[in-house]
Amino acid sequence: xxxxxxxxxxxxxxxxxxxSPPSLGRPRRSSDSVGKSRLPVAQRVTAIRAAMNDIATxxxxxxxxxxxxxxxxxxxxxxxxxxxxxxQNLVATIRFLDHYTELLSHEPMTET
Numbered sequence: 001x002x003x004x005x006x007x008x009x010x011x012x013x014x015x016x017x018x019x020s021p022p023s024l025g026r027p028r029r030s031s032d033s034v035g036k037s038r039l040p041v042a043q044r045v046t047a048i049r050a051a052m053n054d055i056a057t058x059x060x061x062x063x064x065x066x067x068x069x070x071x072x073x074x075x076x077x078x079x080x081x082x083x084x085x086x087x088q089n090l091v092a093t094i095r096f097l098d099h100y101t102e103l104l105s106h107e108p109m110t111e112t
Contacts, residue, residue, distance in 0.1 A: 045101045052097050058082070059090050 065075035
């Protein structure tokens with residue numbers, strides 16, 4: 001059985017053409033791109049908050065439909081009670097998305 005060569009390089013120091021490929025890590029931001037990158041973050045936060053509102057509406061309508069069925073009334077047209085576990089998971093999703101938007105809005109936009 002052959003012995004592994006632990007001294008071999010995982011990637012040659014100078015690939016063909018003499019230029020290294022871009023790293024797979026976080027992209028570097030120049031001072032010009034810092035202001036431009038803030039806009040997409042703000043748009044992402046807005047879109048996530050809109051999704052959170054939609055999910056909250058589903059949970060509220062599900063709770064109202066469940067209460068109506070419990071009273072013996074017909075639920076409002078287009079509304080149906082979600083299983084309790086599903087509603088709880090949606091509430092947890094809202095909490096995670098809220099935490100994520102907090103992280104996004106405080107993301108440092110400095111040059112790396």
